[in-house]
Each structure stands twice: as structure tokens, then as C-alpha cells.
Amino acid sequence: MAPETERTRPKERKGTPTLGEIRSEFIDRDLPRHLALFYDDVETQLTVSAAFAKHELGRGRQFLYLYEDNDVAAVRRAFEMADIDVEERRAAGALRIEDATEVYLKEEFDPQAMIGALEDATTEAVDAGYTGLSVAGENTWCFHTSFSFDHVLEFESDFDACAPDLPVTALCQYSLDRFDQESISKALWTHEQIVYRGRICENPFYVPPEEFRRSETSKLEARLMLEQTYNLSQARRDVVQREQRIGVLNRTLRHNIRNELNIVLGHLADVGRDEGLPEKYRERLETASQYAEKIVRTSEKARYVEQTLSEGRLGPIDLERAVIESVERTRSLVPGAEITTALGASPTVLADENFGEALDELLENAVQHQERSPPVANVSLDVHEQTVVLEVRNPGDPIPADDQRALRTGQETSLNHAQGIGLWMVKWIVENSHGRLTFPTHPGESRVRIELPATSVLAGSGAAASEFRVTDSDEP
Numbered sequence: 001m002a003p004e005t006e007r008t009r010p011k012e013r014k015g016t017p018t019l020g021e022i023r024s025e026f027i028d029r030d031l032p033r034h035l036a037l038f039y040d041d042v043e044t045q046l047t048v049s050a051a052f053a054k055h056e057l058g059r060g061r062q063f064l065y066l067y068e069d070n071d072v073a074a075v076r077r078a079f080e081m082a083d084i085d086v087e088e089r090r091a092a093g094a095l096r097i098e099d100a101t102e103v104y105l106k107e108e109f110d111p112q113a114m115i116g117a118l119e120d121a122t123t124e125a126v127d128a129g130y131t132g133l134s135v136a137g138e139n140t141w142c143f144h145t146s147f148s149f150d151h152v153l154e155f156e157s158d159f160d161a162c163a164p165d166l167p168v169t170a171l172c173q174y175s176l177d178r179f180d181q182e183s184i185s186k187a188l189w190t191h192e193q194i195v196y197r198g199r200i201c202e203n204p205f206y207v208p209p210e211e212f213r214r215s216e217t218s219k220l221e222a223r224l225m226l227e228q229t230y231n232l233s234q235a236r237r238d239v240v241q242r243e244q245r246i247g248v249l250n251r252t253l254r255h256n257i258r259n260e261l262n263i264v265l266g267h268l269a270d271v272g273r274d275e276g277l278p279e280k281y282r283e284r285l286e287t288a289s290q291y292a293e294k295i296v297r298t299s300e301k302a303r304y305v306e307q308t309l310s311e312g313r314l315g316p317i318d319l320e321r322a323v324i325e326s327v328e329r330t331r332s333l334v335p336g337a338e339i340t341t342a343l344g345a346s347p348t349v350l351a352d353e354n355f356g357e358a359l360d361e362l363l364e365n366a367v368q369h370q371e372r373s374p375p376v377a378n379v380s381l382d383v384h385e386q387t388v389v390l391e392v393r394n395p396g397d398p399i400p401a402d403d404q405r406a407l408r409t410g411q412e413t414s415l416n417h418a419q420g421i422g423l424w425m426v427k428w429i430v431e432n433s434h435g436r437l438t439f440p441t442h443p444g445e446s447r448v449r450i451e452l453p454a455t456s457v458l459a460g461s462g463a464a465a466s467e468f469r470v471t472d473s474d475e476p
Contacts, residue, residue: 017198020350022047023082024314025200026055027350027434027455034160035200036172036191038184042070045173046078048195049136052171054082056134057094058455061169062125066100066137069175083458093128100141111155115162122168132167139172139179156190160208171195250302258299261292268292301421305428314433315353316458319390320346323379326359330367336374337367344382350456351433358429359392361422362448366394369446388452391440398446399423404439426450 022044039045053063067075075097076086089095103117122133156172174187188194188205195201268289271277277285320343327339352358359379366377377394407427426448430437435452 017044019047019051019081020314020316022198023051023054024350024434024456025195025198026051028453029055029200031055031169031200032192033164033166033169034156034172034191035170035193035195036174036187037195038174038176038187040176042074044198045138045175046070046074047081048198049075049171049173050078050082050084052134052136053079053095054084055455056169057084057089060131061134061167062094062096062128062130062132063089064096064098064121064133064135066098066103066135066141068100068138069140069178070138072097094130100137111158114155115159118159118168119162119166122166126167132169134169134171136171137173139174160190258296261296261299265289265292265296298421301425305421305425313353314350316348317351317353317355318346318348319381319388322356322359323381323390326356326363327379329360330363330377333364334367334375338374338376339363339367340376340378342378342380342382344380345388346381347383347388347457349388349433349452350458351435351452352429354429355433358426358450359390361426362392365422365448366392366446370394370396372396383454383457386454388454388457390450390452391447392449393442393445393447395444396446398441399439399448407437 037045037048039048049065053065056063065075065079079086079095084095086095090097118133118135125133159170172187172191174184176184179187188203189207191203192206193200194203268285272282272285272289323341323343327341330339331337363377363379367375370376372395375394377392380389380391380393382389403423407423427437430450430452433452434456435450438449438451440447440449
């Protein structure tokens with residue numbers, strides 16, 4: 001196979017991903033049966049592998065980790081940091097940590113025998129009550145076989161082709177310091193998705209097994225280069241055009257409209273100070289001022305959305321504290337508002353760092369869009385089965401069906417549109433948190449519900465505060 005690279009090459013660090021960011025990549029993710037991890041450092045390698053294990057165990061899979069470059073103790077520590085009870089899982093048979101060389105090279109590397117063994121192991125896992133088998137393997141075992149790397153790739157392609165409906169998922173791990181560039185380039189051909197710099201990416205270089213088998217390497221590489229050049233050029237052109245148009249619209253909304261409306265409001269205020277203004281005109285003047293101020297607030301909210309949601313960063317959110325703080329802010333904004341809470345649970349979750357803004361928006365809507373005086377609202381928080389449920393309720397009409405439809409489909413039309421940008425902001429924050437925004441029906445009430453997957457719940461506030469930075473470490 002291609003020679004192992006020297007370890008003296010400087011590592012390129014373009015922002016080490018946090019554990020929270022890595023874990024969020026696997027929340028509610030529909031993974032293919034075969035993906036690859038490309039990593040610069042051992043810390044990232046083990047953190048991604050642990051996040052993958054957490055995800056797969058969470059969906060009822062039996063999990064097998066094959067170590068070769070690391071030792072069992074390092075693998076255990078990484079899994080425990082991902083809130084996996086290693087002892088309990090291993091005792092139950094759900095988690096196995098085995099030596100890769102014992103699995104792959106016990107009697108020299110035999111691709112067909114390995115595929116047969118994986119099929120048998122998957123069948124045994126299903127017979128034992130698991131939903132399937134998931135495997136994460138350190139591919140440095142390749143350096144200990146006489147087979148060329150092309151033979152290893154053929155094995156991976158054959159694995160994809162065999163029993164495509166078999167419930168097995170594999171994460172192959174490639175060290176960018178250990179494998180040479182030619183090997184890395186070839187490895188891209190046989191993995192539908194890859195994990196790089198802590199992100200799960202669709203792989204544009206992936207070649208389906210049937211095409212991989214009938215293509216010569218040189219022709220395959222040339223075709224991929226041509227196709228990818230075309231696709232990247234087209235995508236870049238589309239992105240540039242859209243960014244230009246969105247930029248113009250944002251500047252117009254944020255700057256021009258806001259500034260011009262402030263001038264309008266100033267003139268309306270001057271007219272309103274005229275003591276001789278007839279009362280019927282004063283009422284019209286107040287109505288005009290209210291609508292102008294509403295447009296200004298929408299403009300400010302659009303500016304906030306652009307500034308704060310473009311990154312969509314995730315972090316630990318103490319939901320109980322977030323609810324309490326949002327209730328206090330709403331009470332200060334609407335004095336006299338009667339807001340009650342029913343906090344049956346208080347988990348810390350991995351969510352968009354702007355989650356508090358979403359709560360503020362929902363509570364503001366709840367107390368402002370009702371006829372009762374003083375206005376009342378209730379915020380409840382609980383965990384039901386595999387879902388964290390946060391719900392805001394208030395007496396009155398529900399969110400209009402047309403608005404719900406627009407939010408659900410993600411598209412506005414001339415017939416249905418969400419009133420204002422506020423609910424769109426809530427939707428985007430919830431989606432960034434891997435959650436779902438719904439509108440349960442109940443007679444005489446308006447209800448808005450945020451549902452977050454239980455997989456986003458962290459072990460505790462202490463862990464949540466300390467676990468979110470992955471640090472560099474030397475390889476053992």
C-alpha cells in the first residue's frame with residue numbers, strides 16, 4: 001500500500017471543533033451505512049468516534065470499536081466524556097472494544113471473509129434484540145498488511161455493495177498525519193459522507209460501488225476532477241448572485257427603511273404636540289405612529305437575525321434558567337402581565353446560543369396578542385419519552401393556519417405568510433437546535449410548542465460548562 005507519511009508535517013489547525021459542535025452533528029442525523037473520518041489529532045478522532053457511538057447506541061444499535069493506534073484506556077475516557085456508561089454498556093453486550101489487528105489480520109487480510117463476518121455479526125446483533133450493528137475502526141491496521149491500499153478500497157466498495165439493506169453502519173478513520181495524500185484522495189471515493197473538522201459533509205467525490213468497480217483509477221480521477229470543477233463553479237456563481245441580492249435587501253430593510261421611518265415618526269410626533277389638533281385626527285395620528293413603530297421594530301429584528309443567526313453556534317442552555325430569565329424580561333416589558341411557569345424538568349440541552357431570544361419572542365406574542373387585561377400566559381417545561389417539550393400558552397385565538405403553513409413549509413406565498421419576522425426567528429433558532437416548532441390545538445387557547453430531541457440533553461450543568469472545548473494533545 002502507499003507508504004505511511006512522516007509525522008513531522010506541521011498540523012493545520014483551522015479552529016478546533018468543540019465537543020458540543022461535534023455532538024450536535026449527530027443529533028437527528030440520518031447517516032449512510034459507510035462514512036469516513038479524516039482527522040489531524042487524536043483528541044478530535046476520539047471525540048468524533050465517541051459522538052458517533054453515542055448516536056448509534058441511542059438508536060438501539062450494538063456498537064463495536066476497533067482500536068489499533070490508540071489504547072483501550074484512551075477510548076474509554078473519550079466514550080465516558082460523551083456520557084456513555086462504558087461498564088454498563090459492555091456488561092450488557094451493547095458495547096465492544098476490540099483490537100483491530102485481531103479482527104482484520106488474525107489470519108492475514110481476507111476481504112470476502114471480513115464482509116462475511118460483518119454480515120454474521122449484524123445478524124447476531126439483530127437476533128439479540130438490537131436494531132443493527134455499528135462499527136468504528138482505526139484504519140492504521142492497514143500499515144500492517146501486505147495488501148496494497150487499492151485492495152483495501154476494493155474491500156470498502158465491496159462492503160457497500162453487499163446486502164445494501166443490512167442494518168450496519170461503519171465509520172472508517174483516516175489520520176491525515178499517517179496516510180499519504182494519494183491514499184486520502186482515494187479514500188474519498190468510497191465514502192458517501194465524510195467527517196472533517198468536526199462536521200459531517202456530503203462527499204462530492206463519492207463513487208457508487210457499481211461505478212467504482214468498472215472504472216479505471218486514472219479515468220475515475222479525471223472524471224471526478226472535471227465534474228467537481230463544474231459543480232463548484234456553478235455553485236459559487238449561484239452563491240455570489242444570491243449573496244449580492246440578499247445584501248441589497250438587508251441593507252434596504254435595516255438601514256433605509258429604519259432611518260426613513262424614524263423621520264416619519266419624528267414628524268408625526270411634532271404634529272401630535274399641536275394642541276389645536278382635532279381629536280379625530282389625533283386618533284388617526286396615533287394609529288399611524290403605532291404602525292410605523294411596528295415596521296421599525298421589524299427592521300431591528302431583521303438586523304438582529306442577520307447578526308446573530310448567521311453563525312448558528314450551539315452551546316449548553318439551562319432551560320429552567322432560560323425560562324425564568326425570559327419571564328422576567330417580558331414582565332418588565334409588559335408591566336402587570338401575569339406569567340406562570342410549570343417546570344416539571346430542568347435539563348441542560350445543547351441548543352442555539354440565541355435560544356433565550358426565541359423564548360422572549362414567544363412570550364411577547366403571548367401577552368400582547370390577547371384581549372384579556374391584564375394579559376396572562378403560562379410556560380411549561382417537561383420531558384416526554386425521547387423529547388424535551390417547552391410550551392407557551394395564552395388565552396385567545398391560535399396562530400393563524402396560513403401562518404402555521406408558511407412556517408411548516410418554509411415558504412411564504414401571497415396567500416399565506418407568517419406575520420412579522422419574529423416567528424421566523426423562533427423557527428430558525430429551534431431548527432438550529434435540532435428541534436421542531438409546532439402549534440398544538442386547544443379550545444380557547446393559543447399554544448406554541450418547542451420540541452427538542454432527548455439526545456441533546458447533557459449530563460448535567462457541571463459537565464455542560466466544562467466539556468465544550470476539545471483541546472489539542474500529542475499522539476500516544
